[in-house]
Amino acid sequence: MLKLPSITAARGPAALHDRTTFAPGMARSQISCLRSTRAANVHPQTAFTSGAMAPRMRTSTTLAPTRRSIQPLTCRASLTEAAPGKTVLGFVGIGIMGLAMTRNLLKAGYEVVVWNRNPDKCKPLADEGAKVASTPREVAAAATYTFAMLSDPEAALEVATRPDGVAAGLAPGKGYVDVSTVDAATSRAVAAAVRGAGAAFLEAPVSGSKGPAEQGKLIFLTAGDQALFTAVSAPLDVMGKAKFFLGQEGAGANMKLVVNMVMGSMMTSFAEGLALADKVGLRQQDVIEVVGLGAIAAPMFALKGPSMAARSYGPAFPLKHQQKDMRLALALGDEVAQPLPMAAAANSLYIAARRQGLGDADFSAVMEAVAAQQQQQQ
Numbered sequence: 001m002l003k004l005p006s007i008t009a010a011r012g013p014a015a016l017h018d019r020t021t022f023a024p025g026m027a028r029s030q031i032s033c034l035r036s037t038r039a040a041n042v043h044p045q046t047a048f049t050s051g052a053m054a055p056r057m058r059t060s061t062t063l064a065p066t067r068r069s070i071q072p073l074t075c076r077a078s079l080t081e082a083a084p085g086k087t088v089l090g091f092v093g094i095g096i097m098g099l100a101m102t103r104n105l106l107k108a109g110y111e112v113v114v115w116n117r118n119p120d121k122c123k124p125l126a127d128e129g130a131k132v133a134s135t136p137r138e139v140a141a142a143a144t145y146t147f148a149m150l151s152d153p154e155a156a157l158e159v160a161t162r163p164d165g166v167a168a169g170l171a172p173g174k175g176y177v178d179v180s181t182v183d184a185a186t187s188r189a190v191a192a193a194v195r196g197a198g199a200a201f202l203e204a205p206v207s208g209s210k211g212p213a214e215q216g217k218l219i220f221l222t223a224g225d226q227a228l229f230t231a232v233s234a235p236l237d238v239m240g241k242a243k244f245f246l247g248q249e250g251a252g253a254n255m256k257l258v259v260n261m262v263m264g265s266m267m268t269s270f271a272e273g274l275a276l277a278d279k280v281g282l283r284q285q286d287v288i289e290v291v292g293l294g295a296i297a298a299p300m301f302a303l304k305g306p307s308m309a310a311r312s313y314g315p316a317f318p319l320k321h322q323q324k325d326m327r328l329a330l331a332l333g334d335e336v337a338q339p340l341p342m343a344a345a346a347n348s349l350y351i352a353a354r355r356q357g358l359g360d361a362d363f364s365a366v367m368e369a370v371a372a373q374q375q376q377q378q
C-alpha cells in the first residue's frame, strides 16, 4: 500500500504567533544575535542551548537543525525596538494600501518619510505631517525601519535594488519590511539585496483590504529576520490586528498566496452563483441573505455582494492584483507539482476581466467576466 507522508513531516517552518514571541527576560543583544544567525542561514533555535534563552517557537520535524548547520554567532548591529516619538519610519509605495497604512503610523505619533513613484499621491500625507523624499534611497537613509507596499514582484525588486533604491540607503542597524504580495523567489532576492547592505529583512504581506488597512486591522504574515519582527512589533500593531512569524523568508509569501488563491476562487464562485440566480429569476439580494445565514457565510460575500448585485466595482483590491496573486499561486503549485484546477479556472476569469479593461476595478468585477461568458453562450 502506498504510504503517504504525514502532514506534520510535510509542513514548513513552525508558526510563531504574536502572543508567543520571545521567552521572558530575553535581552536585546540576544534579539540581534537571532538576526545574525538568520543571516548565516542557521535557524535561530540552533543558537540557544539553554531553555531559558530559547525563543518560544513550535518546532516541526523539518526545522530540526543538523549539527553541520550550527555556526558560531557573530552579533552585528543590534536593532532597537520602534516607538512613536523615537523612531523614524519610512514608507515606499503610497497606493491604496500604503496610504491607509502610513496614515495610521502618523496618527500613532511616528515620524514617517514617504516616497511614491507618482509623487502626487504623497500630497495628502505631507499635509498630515509626513516628510516626502525624492528617491527610495533617501527614505531608507532617513528612516530606521522602512516599509514597502508595492504592486507586484517586478516593482518590489526594482524599488529595492535600483541604483537609488532602498538597499542603497540601508546600513547595519536598519531594517526593511516588505509588505507587498510577491512570490518567495522575489522576496529572497530582495532579502539578499537588503542583507548585502548589512540591514535586516522581514517579508510581511498582509491579509485584509482597504477597509482593514484604514481601521488598522490587517493580518501580517511575516518571515525573515526574527529580530526585525520584534523590533517593528509596535508599528505592526498600529497597522494590524494580528501578526504571525512563519520562519524563513518565503513562508510569509507562500502563506499569502495560499490565502489569496482561496479568496480569488471564492469570489469567482460567488459571482457565478449570483449570475445563475439571476438567470433563473431569483433575486440576487435574497441569495446574499441566504448565503450570509448559512455555513458558507463569509465577510467577503456580505461586504461585496450588494455592490456586485448593483454591478458597481469601486476599487478596494484591484482586480489586476488578484489576478497576479492567482498567477503566482499557480506558479507555486507548478513548482511543487500540486494540481490546482479550481484556481486555474478562476484565473482565466480574472484574465478575461482584465481583457475587458477591468484591471483597475475591484476584483469583484470578475462578475463582468462571468456575465460576458453568459452572453457569449446565448
Ligand SMILES: NC(=O)C1=CN([C@@H]2O[C@H](COP(=O)(O)OP(=O)(O)OC[C@H]3O[C@@H](n4cnc5c(N)ncnc54)[C@H](OP(=O)(O)O)[C@@H]3O)[C@@H](O)[C@H]2O)C=CC1
Pocket (backbone or CB within 6 Å): 092, 093, 094, 095, 096, 097, 098, 116, 117, 118, 119, 121, 149, 150, 151, 152, 154, 155, 158, 159, 179, 180, 181, 182, 206, 207, 208, 209, 210, 316, 317, 318, 321, 322
Ligand atoms: N488593495 C488591497 O486590498 C490589498 C493589496 N495587497 C497587495 O498590496 C500591494 C499594493 O496594493 P494596492 O495598494 O492595492 O495597489 P495600488 O495599485 O494602489 O498601489 C501600487 C503601488 O505600487 C507602486 N508601483 C507600481 N509599480 C512600481 C514601480 N515599477 N516602481 C515604483 N513603484 C511602483 C505604485 O506607484 P504609482 O502610484 O506611482 O503607480 C503604487 O504606489 C499589492 O502587492 C497587492 O497585491 C495586499 C492586501 C490587500
Ligand SMILES: O=CC(=O)O
Pocket (backbone or CB within 6 Å): 181, 206, 207, 208, 209, 260, 317
Ligand atoms: O490581498 C487582498 C486581501 O484582501 O487580503
